[in-house]
Amino acid sequence: MKPASFPRQLLLNVAAWAVVLAVIFPLVWMVVTSVKPQAELFRIPPSFLPDAITFEHYWRLLAETPFLTYFRNSLVLAVSTTVLVIVVATLGAYSLVRFSYPGRETLAQLVLFTYLLPSVVLIIPLYLMMVSVGLANTIASLVVAYTTFALPYALWLLRSFMAGIPEDLESAALVDGASRIGAFWDVIFPQALPGIISTALFTFILAWNEYLYALVLVNSDQARPLTTGVMNMLITSFNIEWSLLMAASVMMSLPLIVIFTFLQGYLTSGFGAGGVKG
Amino acid sequence: MTALAAIDPAPATRLTLSARYGLLGALLIAPTVLIFSAVIVYPLISAIYLSLFSIFTLTLEGSWVGLDNYATLLQGPTFWNALGNTLIWTIGTLTLQIVFGVAVALLLNNNIWFRSLARSLVLFPYFISTVVAVLVWRWLFNDLYGILNHLLVRSGLVDMPVNWLGEMPNAMASIIFVGTWKYFPFVVIAVLARLQTIPPQLYEAARVDGANAWARFWDVTLPQLKGVLIVIILLRTIWDFKEFDLIYLLTGGGPLNHTQTLPLVVYQQAFGLNQMGMAAAYSVMMMLVMLVFMSAYLYRTRRARSAGA
Numbered sequence: 309m310k311p312a313s314f315p316r317q318l319l320l321n322v323a324a325w326a327v328v329l330a331v332i333f334p335l336v337w338m339v340v341t342s343v344k345p346q347a348e349l350f351r352i353p354p355s356f357l358p359d360a361i362t363f364e365h366y367w368r369l370l371a372e373t374p375f376l377t378y379f380r381n382s383l384v385l386a387v388s389t390t391v392l393v394i395v396v397a398t399l400g401a402y403s404l405v406r407f408s409y410p411g412r413e414t415l416a417q418l419v420l421f422t423y424l425l426p427s428v429v430l431i432i433p434l435y436l437m438m439v440s441v442g443l444a445n446t447i448a449s450l451v452v453a454y455t456t457f458a459l460p461y462a463l464w465l466l467r468s469f470m471a472g473i474p475e476d477l478e479s480a481a482l483v484d485g486a487s488r489i490g491a492f493w494d495v496i497f498p499q500a501l502p503g504i505i506s507t508a509l510f511t512f513i514l515a516w517n518e519y520l521y522a523l524v525l526v527n528s529d530q531a532r533p534l535t536t537g538v539m540n541m542l543i544t545s546f547n548i549e550w551s552l553l554m555a556a557s558v559m560m561s562l563p564l565i566v567i568f569t570f571l572q573g574y575l576t577s578g579f580g581a582g583g584v585k586g
Numbered sequence: 587m588t589a590l591a592a593i594d595p596a597p598a599t600r601l602t603l604s605a606r607y608g609l610l611g612a613l614l615i616a617p618t619v620l621i622f623s624a625v626i627v628y629p630l631i632s633a634i635y636l637s638l639f640s641i642f643t644l645t646l647e648g649s650w651v652g653l654d655n656y657a658t659l660l661q662g663p664t665f666w667n668a669l670g671n672t673l674i675w676t677i678g679t680l681t682l683q684i685v686f687g688v689a690v691a692l693l694l695n696n697n698i699w700f701r702s703l704a705r706s707l708v709l710f711p712y713f714i715s716t717v718v719a720v721l722v723w724r725w726l727f728n729d730l731y732g733i734l735n736h737l738l739v740r741s742g743l744v745d746m747p748v749n750w751l752g753e754m755p756n757a758m759a760s761i762i763f764v765g766t767w768k769y770f771p772f773v774v775i776a777v778l779a780r781l782q783t784i785p786p787q788l789y790e791a792a793r794v795d796g797a798n799a800w801a802r803f804w805d806v807t808l809p810q811l812k813g814v815l816i817v818i819i820l821l822r823t824i825w826d827f828k829e830f831d832l833i834y835l836l837t838g839g840g841p842l843n844h845t846q847t848l849p850l851v852v853y854q855q856a857f858g859l860n861q862m863g864m865a866a867a868y869s870v871m872m873m874l875v876m877l878v879f880m881s882a883y884l885y886r887t888r889r890a891r892s893a894g895a
Contacts, residue, residue: 317697320693320696320698321698321699323693324693324694324696324698324704325698325699325704327690327693328704328707328708331690331707331708331710331711331767332707332708332710332711334711334719334722334723334726334767335710335711335714335722337722337725337726337733338718338721338722338725341725349731350730350731352731352736353736353740354731354733354736396617396618396621397618399614399615399617399618400614400615400617400618402614403611403612403614403615403618404615406611407607407608407610407611407612407614407615408604408607408608408611409608409609409611409612412611415615415619417884417888418622420883420884420887421880421884422622422626424824424876424880424883425626425630425873426827426828426849426869426872426873426876427828427830428828428830428849428852428853428869428872429629429630429633429852429869429870429872429873430625430626430629430630430633431852431853431856432633432636432852432856432862432865432866432869433628433629433630433632433633433636433866434625434629435856436632436636436646436862437629439646452625453625455621455625456625456626456629459618459621459622460626463618488607488610489610513713516715517714517715517716517717519715519716519717519830519831519835520830520831520853524853524857534715534717535715535716535717538717538721539717539835542721550725550728550731553721553725554721554722554725556721557717557718557721557722560715560717560718561714561715561718564713564714567713568706568709568710568713572706575709575713576775
């Protein structure tokens with residue numbers, strides 16, 4: 309294609325960046341609000357850049373609210389879910405892609421079906437189940453509940469990643485005398501690793517952001533994750549402290565910001581493999 | 587005898603290689619099957635079974651009512667109101683997501699400055715928690731100190747601060763708008779990936795034929811995007827249809843149930859009105875409606891897989 313003329317190029321840039329800035333403005337505003345002094349918050353007209361930057365809201369969040377407990381709960385919850393789901397799904401996806409046995413195709417269809425299933429359908433029986441086995445109000449109950457959406461998702465994603473690994477590589481290892489499990493460790497696993505990392509990141513984000521199961525299954529501050537915990541701070545407070553809530557929102561997004569900054573390539577490759585390509 | 591049996595190879599090793607592989611494959615999938623049965627298949631069947639009972643959530647005591655729950659919900663206004671709201675929300679937000687998503691993808695497909703930074707930034711709303719998105723938007727929508735009302739009043743577009751979430755039709759428009767903001771990046775990424783694989787020769791040929799930018803979009807870009815757009819529309823229809831967090835946290839279904847969608851009704855029946863059996867019936871009805879889109883998606887992927895293999 310011909311390189312566009314300069315005025316045209318300039319126009320495109322201005323248009324594209326105006327859209328991008330408009331899209332992320334709410335998030336910029338979140339950060340700005342979280343560092344504004346309380347007095348400046350309710351000034352009319354509002355100041356776009358704070359006169360003074362303060363971290364008092366962050367300190368209050370950490371010192372005076374159960375935020376750190378919620379944060380720790382979310383971390384335990386998301387990491388446990390991710391480890392459990394990735395181990396089970398890696399083996400399962402390998403089996404679905406490279407082995408043949410009766411019922412395999414039906415199973416693959418079932419995985420896709422459950423991937424689309426709404427949580428509200430499962431939540432009532434799951435709630436009854438957790439109450440009857442005495443897991444209600446624990447982080448463990450949430451790990452179990454999160455597998456209902458994370459496992460089908462991870463299986464589907466890993467299945468498409470593994471289907472992309474050439475079969476010849478594995479055959480060659482088998483001809484050289486490797487066992488099936490040996491071939492998996494030496495050939496499939498290293499090849500699938502980027503896909504596994506990508507799937508793990510998505511699973512972590514899904515678990516970190518989940519709200520509905522946490523709302524229904526956990527009702528104590530000891531086990532409450534960030535999503536319901538921070539929302540509770542909004543609902544139970546007598547007068548809403550927006551700067552505190554915005555500070556909580558920023559802190560809650562920290563893992564995502566880390567993933568975005570350092571591991572973004574994995575996220576985009578997961579997009580291609582999951583769902584859209586089928 | 588025992589010595590002979592020891593020399594005889596174990597029965598498993600006498601199986602053919604392919605049978606042994608089949609066994610190994612079954613072993614590897616076994617944890618998945620177990621978990622699926624326990625947390626998905628059993629609850630799914632259980633939900634259908636529960637919908638035939640009348641159960642009080644707090645005591646969990648129930649009695650068999652057969653199909654009464656379904657008869658009640660089909661005759662009452664709640665189901666139809668929620669179905670209507672769900673359709674308005676889904677169609678509204680999906681349309682905006684697609685239009686805005688394709689437009690932004692086309693814009694970002696150009697050679698702009700800091701292109702990869704622009705792409706990452708646009709992706710952000712999709713990955714942040716719905717709780718964060720809702721908190722931020724409720725602050726932006728705030729009637730007294732919200733920046734949105736301030737800007738609108740100062741620019742003279744409105745005389746009075748707008749009540750974004752507390753009255754109709756604003757509440758429905760607001761959730762549709764926030765839904766679009768949160769989910770359009772999915773469309774952007776999927777469409778961008780496809781745009782990059784369109785052969786430039788197609789555009790050259792169209793240019794030679796004298797097609798202007800508009801005509802090139804309709805005659806080259808859109809037909810090339812058709813496949814990916816169908817998949818995106820099916821997936822997003824399913825996901826938007828079952829959306830709970832965003833609507834529940836922004837409006838809670840209000841004002842006066844005007845934004846109450848089917849997932850919210852299920853939650854309200856089960857944990858607000860303590861009617862667990864009724865809630866199960868609503869959830870089964872909701873799934874029946876969704877089955878249409880789900881089957882379409884399943885059918886399409888199966889066809890794509892057999893064609894692509």
